[in-house]
Amino acid sequence: xxxxxxxxxxxxxxxxxxxxxxxxxxxxxxxxxxxxxxxxxxxxxxxxxxxxxxxxxxxxxxxxxxxxxxxxxxxxxxxxxxxxxxxxxxxxxxxxxxxxxxxxxxxxxxxxxxxxxxxxxxxxxxxxxxxxxxxxxxxxxxxxxxxxxxxxxxxxxxxxxxxxxxxxxxxxxxxxxxxxxxxxxxxxxxxxxxxxxxxxxxxxxxxxxxxxxxxxxxxxxxxxxxxxxxxxxxxxxxxxxxxxxxxxxxxxxxxxxxxxxxxxxxxxxxxxxxxxxxxxx
Amino acid sequence: xxxxxxxxxxxxxxxxxxxxxxxxxxxxxxxxxxxxxxxxxxxxxxxxxxxxxxxxxxxxxxxxxxxxxxxxxxxxxxxxxxxxxxxxxxxxxxxxxxxxxxxxxxxxxxxx
Numbered sequence: 001x002x003x004x005x006x007x008x009x010x011x012x013x014x015x016x017x018x019x020x021x022x023x024x025x026x027x028x029x030x031x032x033x034x035x036x037x038x039x040x041x042x043x044x045x046x047x048x049x050x051x052x053x054x055x056x057x058x059x060x061x062x063x064x065x066x067x068x069x070x071x072x073x074x075x076x077x078x079x080x081x082x083x084x085x086x087x088x089x090x091x092x093x094x095x096x097x098x099x100x101x102x103x104x105x106x107x108x109x110x111x112x113x114x115x116x117x118x119x120x121x122x123x124x125x126x127x128x129x130x131x132x133x134x135x136x137x138x139x140x141x142x143x144x145x146x147x148x149x150x151x152x153x154x155x156x157x158x159x160x161x162x163x164x165x166x167x168x169x170x171x172x173x174x175x176x177x178x179x180x181x182x183x184x185x186x187x188x189x190x191x192x193x194x195x196x197x198x199x200x201x202x203x204x205x206x207x208x209x210x211x212x213x214x215x216x217x218x219x220x221x222x223x224x225x226x227x228x229x230x231x232x233x234x235x236x237x238x239x240x241x242x243x244x245x246x247x248x249x250x251x252x253x254x255x256x257x258x259x260x261x262x263x264x265x266x267x268x269x270x271x272x273x274x275x276x277x278x279x280x281x
Numbered sequence: 282x283x284x285x286x287x288x289x290x291x292x293x294x295x296x297x298x299x300x301x302x303x304x305x306x307x308x309x310x311x312x313x314x315x316x317x318x319x320x321x322x323x324x325x326x327x328x329x330x331x332x333x334x335x336x337x338x339x340x341x342x343x344x345x346x347x348x349x350x351x352x353x354x355x356x357x358x359x360x361x362x363x364x365x366x367x368x369x370x371x372x373x374x375x376x377x378x379x380x381x382x383x384x385x386x387x388x389x390x391x392x393x
Contacts, residue, residue, distance in 0.1 A: 060357045060358050064306070065306070066306075083313065084312060084361070085312050085360075085361035085364045086360065086364040087364065087367075151357055153293060153294035153295075193356045193370050194356035194377070195290045195347070195350060195377060196290075196378060197287070197290050198377045198378055199374045199388050201389065203392055226292065234292070234356070266389065266392050267389040267390065267392065269371060270370050270389060272392065
């Protein structure tokens with residue numbers, strides 16, 4: 001059976017892609033952000049991850065308002081990135097893992113999550129950048145993208161997203177393959193791009209959320225998505241992806257969850273950036 | 282939805298999404314360089330081809346993000362429009378808050 005080696009959550013700001021392309025990792029503005037990653041990379045290498053299941057939110061590359069799924073699971077052999085209109089570099093395609101995709105799809109439907117399945121799916125910066133941060137060279141893992149709508153309200157509740165993560169975790173652990181799987185969640189933390197409140201950041205809430213994830217992961221499920229926008233900003237609601245990741249890892253005691261590393265830095269672009277990695281068994 | 286309790290924020294829900302459909306569809310098309318170039322060549326014709334409302338056309342001409350949001354624009358699609366002019370999210374943030382870009386960046390730093 002497959003093993004979940006742990007989970008990682010981190011921010012996915014588009015300009016990170018440009019900074020990587022320009023080699024700005026040591027630049028004083030970028031260093032406090034990039035220096036969070038080497039300990040996580042070392043851990044991923046030693047834990048020998050084979051597959052990454054990635055919860056992320058599309059920003060209008062693959063999905064438009066004509067058809068906007070609440071939850072969409074990729075089931076493709078390959079996933080391409082493409083021009084998003086802002087001049088950030090387009091990354092090479094990622095190799096899919098259809099076998100695990102369908103294992104997850106079957107489990108989710110059995111658990112009454114009526115998801116959309118996608119045998120063709122473009123992946124945007126929210127997917128590509130975190131993978132590049134984990135593996136700066138050629139991506140050595142196969143991938144399963146799971147997209148959660150944060151574009152159009154009503155968004156799925158934090159409670160529902162957490163349960164989705166739990167179900168995905170169950171599916172991975174029930175996969176008849178001798179593989180090591182890492183679960184990722186990308187986005188956040190607090191930030192707001194739109195309206196007179198643009199530039200809003202909430203350090204206290206972010207830190208409370210990060211602290212909750214280890215031993216009290218259901219903490220954020222007490223909030224409605226509107227409340228989460230109030231606390232973390234219109235785009236800070238992307239913390240839902242972190243919650244799904246943590247849901248997949250399962251109970252802290254049962255799965256011996258240990259925090260590998262964390263980092264938090266204000267600001268990159270308009271965003272309070274966060275990084276957290278957990279090991280699980 | 283509790284839109285009123287979050288100051289300076291309009292949640293992009295059913296009302297905005299229906300009102301802004303044509304505008305957002307046009308901005309979504311800017312994922313393609315060919316479409317961005319076509320827009321730049323003849324902005325008015327491009328807007329007409331996407332059936333923008335007069336209000337949305339005025340908002341596009343004004344390059345005013347708050348007006349674009351009020352016309353039903355969604356920030357993710359609008360960012361692709363802003364990208365045509367080389368504007369990033371900090372330019373957009375500064376514009377919406379009435380600050381210079383430097384002052385907007387200083388405001389972000391101050392959250393530390």
